[in-house]
Amino acid sequence: MAGEKPLTVATCTAPVNIAVIKYWGKRDEELILPINSSLSVTLHQDQLKATTTAAISRDFKEDRLWLNGEEADVGHPRLQSCLRELRRLARKRRGGSAGAAAPLSLAYKVHVASVNNFPTAAGLASSAAGYACLVHTLARLYGVEGELSEVARQGSGSACRSMLGGFVLWLMGERPDGKDSIAQQVAPETHWPELRVLILVVSAEKKPVGSTAGMQTSVDTSPLLKHRAEAVVPERMAQMIQFIQQRDFEGFGQLTMKDSNQFHATCLDTFPPIFYLNDVSRRIIALAHRFNAYHGKTKVAYTFDAGPNAVVFTLADTVDEFVEVVKCSFPPGSNGDQFLKGLPARPTSLSEELLSAVVLEPVPGAIQYIFLTKVRCGAGPEAGCPRGCCRRPEPIHAGELKRGWTPGLTACSGRKKLCLLGLE
Amino acid sequence: MAGEKPLTVATCTAPVNIAVIKYWGKRDEELILPINSSLSVTLHQDQLKATTTAAISRDFKEDRLWLNGEEADVGHPRLQSCLRELRRLARKRRGGSAGAAAPLSLAYKVHVASVNNFPTAAGLASSAAGYACLVHTLARLYGVEGELSEVARQGSGSACRSMLGGFVLWLMGERPDGKDSIAQQVAPETHWPELRVLILVVSAEKKPVGSTAGMQTSVDTSPLLKHRAEAVVPERMAQMIQFIQQRDFEGFGQLTMKDSNQFHATCLDTFPPIFYLNDVSRRIIALAHRFNAYHGKTKVAYTFDAGPNAVVFTLADTVDEFVEVVKCSFPPGSNGDQFLKGLPARPTSLSEELLSAVVLEPVPGAIQYIFLTKVRCGAGPEAGCPRGCCRRPEPIHAGELKRGWTPGLTACSGRKKLCLLGLE
Incomplete structure (x- = not known):
């Protein structure tokens, strides 16, 4: 630097x-x-x-x-x-x-x-x-x-x-x-190489209540949030760190789901209540529980932030099967070939037994697409992360650096480039 | 007796x-x-x-x-x-x-x-x-x-x-x-004669998790339920009794909504989580809050039990307007003339101002029908309640009492009648 x-x-x-x-x-x-x-x-x-x-x-x-x-x-x-x-x-x-x-x-x-x-x-x-x-x-x-x-x-x-x-x-x-x-x-990021992350994009609509306003209302009105912060989280945090250190997916997954549910519970306990999960989110939750019940252990774990999209943690050996289960449960529309973005998954055929136990009442089009990704490193310079594990991002727009630069006239000069990222 | x-x-x-x-x-x-x-x-x-x-x-x-x-x-x-x-x-x-x-x-x-x-x-x-x-x-x-x-x-x-x-x-x-x-x-039941109750029937589907099994899972798994029972309810109970005794609808309504939300929050904090509210329930909740915000006070208060149907408390002077708001928000299908059951409401026209503030994105058919009713007395003999305020129920089927009575051959003898209620 x-x-x-x-x-x-x-x-x-x-x-x-x-x-x-x-x-x-x-x-x-x-x-x-x-x-x-x-x-x-x-x-x-x-x-x-x-x-x-x-x-x-x-x-x-x-x-x-x-x-x-x-x-x-x-x-x-x-x-x-x-x-x-x-x-x-x-x-x-x-x-x-x-x-x-x-x-x-x-x-x-x-x-x-x-x-x-x-x-x-x-x-x-x-x-x-x-x-x-x-x-x-x-x-x-x-x-x-x-x-x-x-x-x-x-x-x-x-x-x-x-x-x-x-x-x-x-x-x-x-x-x-x-x-x-x-x-x-x-x-x-190298600690748990088998960990995979699927983002199930339910809706790109703007969320109804922004998280800044939402959490302030929760602090002001939810008796359960206060209890969660004071009594529940300290205990869970110690457990979660241990599960991660031991790469214990059963413990990590269960606690991840519980904590997501509890966060949304405190949103519901807020007055007026805040809802970030919708009926599709709830279908994903039910699907994950049926999938785990079928396998007799925690193979996938969902978590939801301030919106309806699901983030699902799983391990590398489960990705192909679960992606197929999601495809069968939420059959893609015309974008079938682009339904899965990010890392690839291998097409796999599901047993009749699994299908009848896990895939109930498919809802076509309810999930827009899936991102498949992994755990990696944090914020860093454009050229790549400190450990070199992230690809250099593509410049969105480049040109000659000009004096009196204004948006719309953007510039790039070698490594020290100025990209007006607003112009795609 | x-x-x-x-x-x-x-x-x-x-x-x-x-x-x-x-x-x-x-x-x-x-x-x-x-x-x-x-x-x-x-x-x-x-x-x-x-x-x-x-x-x-x-x-x-x-x-x-x-x-x-x-x-x-x-x-x-x-x-x-x-x-x-x-x-x-x-x-x-x-x-x-x-x-x-x-x-x-x-x-x-x-x-x-x-x-x-x-x-x-x-x-x-x-x-x-x-x-x-x-x-x-x-x-x-x-x-x-x-x-x-x-x-x-x-x-x-x-x-x-x-x-x-x-x-x-x-x-x-x-x-x-x-x-x-x-x-x-x-x-x-005579204490608050202006109180009215609207039941918004969203769905008559059987609920996914019965309340007996549901509440046991909640007791076993929800840290928030334990806190609610021990710390939140005792305080709320004292407040609620006071609101009722003082016929304070503002207090009664707000606490009713908060307690309904908290109950559903503990269902969500259960593992696996239990959902009784669906997207239509949530629309009703949002509608009630918009209606109250428009009036600048609590005019309606929702509560939901172990299912998606809403029960809305209000006062007699608000019934006509709110029924109309519900009709505009969830336009009835072919059953328009039978949409409201129970007590009558007078047709009323809503101001443009109220419509634009409260009725957003109507969802036709999402509510099957409304029951409008009041507070009354408890369980009692068929002939009527001890205070005589309830109508005598209609016998479903009646006939001569026979020895060796079996279902399908049911009997009735004057006041001491045997009605096989299973035969409608």
């Missing part, structure tokens, strides 16, 4: 993470300090990622932001928190005491463009990947290194977990200033 | 009750002792009731039971508990000490026929009305009087609440023998 000579342009990518012990509710709204610790699995970036390019220039008149091609409000308090915090860290890093003048580049305005390759606000933690990516990109731009999860947390709570790969714990912390509310890796 | 000279035939009816503080979970499976107290509203019998006829005869070879026209297993442990307990009370009442011979009629076999005028197992507490009715009918037959809710409770927990009218508390009790787990009236 550039250190004293910061880049003027940087592009990074960041992954989605899926919580298996859920975060729902803040004890401090501004610093984004949670009411309980949470634990997530970081997904491979091939299928689901945020990509962010940021540039600083003396020619920029003001800070500006583009999200998925649309200019967005750069004054958003959380974005401003991240920007302010990173500029402060940059100033500190450059040895400036409180009174010293900041290097020129820190006074320059910044342009940021970010794009997700998956539907925003569909309950796939898009803001987690987005803020992790923003923080990584700005840190690279400003030459900031070290513990950045605390900064990402101030953008979107669960973003702190996308800063790391593998199995990641977000410690709730105790301090009022949030300095101890940070992400820690419980196990690296 | 006949006292020492028991009737040989008796017919009674019993009402449905709708819990506003829910019962879910037993601490004693055999005696049916609950993990928390509950509180319900007894509905008028014109729309929803169970009707039971029981007869004893020296010619009967064995105890027999017909439910809704089908012969059923008379050996069901819960039915046997009620029968045994009532025969014991009859023996005791007739002054027999432990060693005394029972009067002849107590040794006779009994035939029982019961019918509900609403779908069984559709989440409308059919077993509550059914067992309340059975216990009342057998008590009348055997000349037993006094506290009978404890007997009804042993048939189906919530049946004890259908023994009384108005607003009924089922005290959980503390004793291991269940003698203090009984129903008590909090306020009579």
Whole structure:
């Protein structure tokens, strides 16, 4: 990284993470300090990622932001928190005491463009990947290194977990200033190579209640959420860490399902109640339980975030069969050949016995498509993750860097490229 | 009542009750002792009731039971508990000490026929009305009087609440023998004459998980249910009794909705999770919240039992408008003229403002029909309730009483009639 000579342009990518012990509710709204610790699995970036390019220039008149091609409000308090915090860290890093003048580049305005390759606000933690990516990109731009999860947390709570790969714990912390509310890796992405993740995309509709507003209402109104945070999660967290360390899929899967259900239970206990699961989500849940009952053990485990899409954990040896079961239960429409995205699965034939026990009343078209992916590493520079396990992302748009850059006239110059990600 | 000279035939009816503080979970499976107290509203019998006829005869070879026209297993442990307990009370009442011979009629076999005028197992507490009715009918037959809710409770927990009218508390009790787990009236049916009850029948399908099995799984697996029973319900119960006594609809309605949501939350926290609400139920919930938000106060309050049908409490002055809102939101099919059953509502026109704020995306046919009813008195003899407020039920079938009575050849002799309710 550039250190004293910061880049003027940087592009990074960041992954989605899926919580298996859920975060729902803040004890401090501004610093984004949670009411309980949470634990997530970081997904491979091939299928689901945020990509962010940021540039600083003396020619920029003001800070500006583009999200998925649309200019967005750069004054958003959380974005401003991240920007302010990173500029402060940059100033500190450059040895400036409180009174010293900041290097020129820190006074320059910044342009940021970010794009997700998956539907925003569909309950796939898009803001987690987005803020992790923003923080990584700005840190690279400003030459900031070290513990950045605390900064990402101030953008979107669960973003702190996308800063790391593998199995990641977000410690709730105790301090009022949030300095101890940070992400820690419980196990690296190489720890459980057989683990596979299927994302069953039920609907790309925007969710009815955003998670920020939803969790605040839950904290204010749900007696069960308070009990969950205080009494249930601490015990579950210790169990979950042990299951992961031991690669115990039975324990990991059961607890993952229970914790997802409990999170949605606290949403229902909120007033007015919040529903993220729909009838298709419930069919997937019932299907998973029938599949496990047929096999006499936990072979698949579902979890749902703030939306109807299911994330299903399984092991490599079960993928082919379960993908086929999903296809039979939710027969694809005209997109049959593109129903499965991401990693491949081998076509397999299901026994009559399995079909009659597990596949009841198929609902054609209820699932749009499946992503098949794995566990991988966290937010990193565009060129790839620190461990080199993630593919370099494709630039969405590239061109010559121009002075007075505006969206629509985007530029790219070698490794230091400026991609206006809004223009696909 | 006949006292020492028991009737040989008796017919009674019993009402449905709708819990506003829910019962879910037993601490004693055999005696049916609950993990928390509950509180319900007894509905008028014109729309929803169970009707039971029981007869004893020296010619009967064995105890027999017909439910809704089908012969059923008379050996069901819960039915046997009620029968045994009532025969014991009859023996005791007739002054027999432990060693005394029972009067002849107590040794006779009994035939029982019961019918509900609403779908069984559709989440409308059919077993509550059914067992309340059975216990009342057998008590009348055997000349037993006094506290009978404890007997009804042993048939189906919530049946004890259908023994009384108005607003009924089922005290959980503390004793291991269940003698203090009984129903008590909090306020009579005359207490809140403006209260109206709308039952929105979403589906008459049999529910996927019966409540007996469901609540046992919840007790075994849901950490949130335990907390609800121990910490949440006692506080809510005190509040609910006060709201009812003060006829405070705002408080009553809000707490009714919250407690319904919390019950369903504990079902979702059960493993595997139990879902009784479906997408139509959720639309009704959202509709109620929009309706209340439009009016700036709680005008309607939903509650759901172990099924997708909604029960909506409201006051007389809101009925016409809300019925119209339901009709616009779920336009009836060909049964438009029979969409509203029970009490009448006046056709009313809705303002454009209300329509645009409350009626979003109508779903034709999603609600089959509405029952409109009121609060009334509990289980009682066929001729009417003790206070004479309920209409005498129509006999389903009548004929001459014959010796060697068998189903299909049923009989009726004046007031002491034997109706084979299975033959409609």
